[in-house]
Amino acid sequence: MIQLKDILYKVSIEKVIGDTSMAITNLNFDSRKVALNDVFVAIRGALSDGHQYIEQAQNQGALAIVCEQIPATQISGITYVQVKNSKKALALMASNYYGNPSENLKLVGVTGTNGKTTISTLLYQLFSKAGFKVGLISTVAIKVGEKEYATKLTTPDSISINKYLAEMNHAGVEFCFMEVSSHGIDQHRTSGLTFVGGIFTNLSHDHLDYHHSFAAYRDVKKRFFDELPKEAFALTNADDKNGAIMLQNTKAKTYTYGLKTMTDYKAQILENSFGGLLLKLNGNEIWSKLVGNFNAYNLAAIFGTADLLGLNELENLKLMSSLTAVSGRFQYFISDHKIAAIVDYAHTPDALKNVLETINAIRTKNEELITVVGCGGDRDKTKRPKMGHIASELSTKVILTSDNPRTEDPDEIIEEVVAGVEPQNTKKVIAVTSRRQAIKTACVMAAPNDIILIAGKGHETYQEVNGVRSDFDDMKIVKEFLAQLEK
Template sequence: MENEQVLSSLLGEVKGAIIHGYADAKVKNIILDSRRVLPGSLFVALRGTQVDGHQFIHTAAELGATAILCEELPESVREDVTYVQVEDSAAAMGLIAAAFYGHPSKKVKLVGVTGTNGKTSVATFLFQLFRALGYRCGLLSTVQNQIEDEVIPSTHTTPDAVALNALLAQMAARNCSHVFMEVSSHSVAQHRITGLHFAGGIFTNITHDHLDFHKTFDNYIKAKKGFFDALPKSAFALINIDDRRGNVMVQNTKARVETYSLQTLATFKGKIISDTLAGMHMEINNQEVWFRVIGRFNAYNLLAVYGAAVLLGEQEEAVLTELSNLKSPPGRFEQFHSADHIVGIVDYAHTPDALENVLETITHLRQGNEQVITVVGCGGNRDAEKRPKMAEIACRYSNRVILTSDNPRFEDPMDILDQMRKGVPALDYKKTTVIEDRHEAILKAGLEAEPGDIILIAGKGHENYQDVKGVKHHFDDKEVLMEVFAKRAGN
């Protein structure tokens, strides 16, 4: 999707840009990695958490970059290169990328979903719903990016601004009318969504997460709120008012504020009538509906989806009819059943709140003396505060707990597990086991379970790898669970 454009035409919305060189220089592509620079590239010098792109300005110029976007000029400048000096390279890049690809977010109805938990489910449900209603749609999520049936693998919750606008341009070119995307706190703080035009924004909830990046909970809240601050007057802001920070999110928004709730009066009000492993019976705005997805957390997700669809102009009855057929996204409370009636649940729950939501749902669904066996770990090089909390929550709701490795990344898995173990109450030592090897941990849970028991494998969900020292090894919780079930059946 490369095209040649005049540099000055890309800077229209960038305030305070100082051009050193030729404003009419021709730009063929926008590059963040100096190793990928080609003649005609605009190289963006970003100050990252690990590396400062300003160190590679000279390399980019040597490789033929036509222009350099930077916050500080290098000591020596080349006459054959145009330097664009800005206050914030990341923010300017968002605006430039949008202009380079012809403002694709204005050619579709783009809806962003933000919050700690539920982003993937809400975005995926909206994608499935609008396709069922007859629209051509795009999806940008943690699990995958998708244009209609074509799946484009995902590496971040939100791609960088250049990749994001390129994807949106593809979606617009393929006549997508609606695009649904997860908006992470990182993407707001790092200006990955700067320059995008949203038709609506959805807030699910907020709990402690990503403090490794944001440092304080207050910074995390500000990042989420920043998304709503930037929404245009023409957009809607749909918030969960059962979350005490729901109203905080929209204090400074120009968008039209609407609400959803299970507990109080709201634009979109829901009530759970019954909830079983087979499905959930709900009342939404005085209409009774049966859904395939289950759990209180999904009741909130469904309300968000229903509300957004109505705010996008869809008929209430048609929306509820299609919603009743939806299935959970991969790795989100995904159920598997063994031949001898063991229920295996694979879920992405990797925050204390998400784990508690899932385990509360399982507790609510139990009908007799079923044992709940939880296999859980915590990722390395991430917020360490949540590790003992995750273990404590697992112990509180489970009959047996196996603490195991998740994605250790560059940390020692046993160090992570030692931190988790500190959250295990003294009375729960006996029912808690530590097994570093995740395959072995799932195997133990599966082979020791009795018919009727429920096994929760939490933390990785849809992921099909384990990240160890920068290398992603193939690992899929669902595959291991199926292996266990086959062994139990004697296959």
């Protein structure tokens, strides 16, 4: 059994009432899960304040309460620990509770607006192929070696992160690649973790519903690099103007990658087609099954990271050529009627622009590019007209539809997307609220050699409406409708 004082190591404590030498069982921030002899950490969230549930936690047998404000009435036998920041305290306590598992493997964090999932997942693939035991914490999946767990958040809560890392320690995992979201950084979910490296992909318009300004969003990302230890590496995209900002105050050793400027890890596109990419990486030619400029950046980051982690260059290049696309990231197939269908997670203006520009660079312009796209509800509304503008400007036909409307009216979301469509592009655009019907419409409209892009949900296998998640898989549905056309 671990003592309370052991898990409070490095926590910024303002006041203690009671004994910290007692043995505790579990650590919880959800009062419903508290059991006898547990520690309850009261977190102030966007929708609720954990301090309101202190009494419930006490009634369920909590032995200690960690909070920012000690309740007016204390119960004898329960220890109260007042901290400056409950979220940060929880992360440090979780790390201590599980034996600081991030110190026992090489943990690399990937942050930025686009590319996090692809880079972290492909690094997992690469190091697995190289014969190492590898872990992955990403939007798509959490993997401990070959064992896989479903995930809902890009960056899980700090207790879950440390629990998975501890399991990785037990399984002998040597490397772990982890997506680090702006929400995760801001809410201190990654505090207390020891990273051997950090990768910055790019920064564009996203999550402004949460961060309120682009500068605040950028500065949260920067904080991840500010907190890297001097033994770590910081690898950033030099072609993104925010790449240099990420490195301004970091103590880590700094490296760059890119396509346009002189960098430590330089990629050059020699060929780009639906078949893949022919790249030159630091003077070495490599063929990849991945497609598009954005994947050239991802591959440069992967090449650099593998090098910084000590992988032999020739082995690195050989294994990189065998990497396969990540679920819902420019995932495509060509039907028997020669219609190309692409499913991509692009749900930000920049990501949608990148995908559409990639397709336009490859296609002959004799075929139609039909884009099916929407915007999620209860999220950043300011990006909606931008998505409409980009989709209509860079596609020959657009079907605006529902994404995950959540608690919003899907028709109202579509109207806000339509607001960004320029007058000269209005004839290209139709609205079909039902996403299933929108995909069917795209399939019916498509002729041989046409291209259908279904953007926004990517790997997701559900659609969320008013708190209810129903089965919905873009790739499965487009394959179903195209198969029906071929009968």
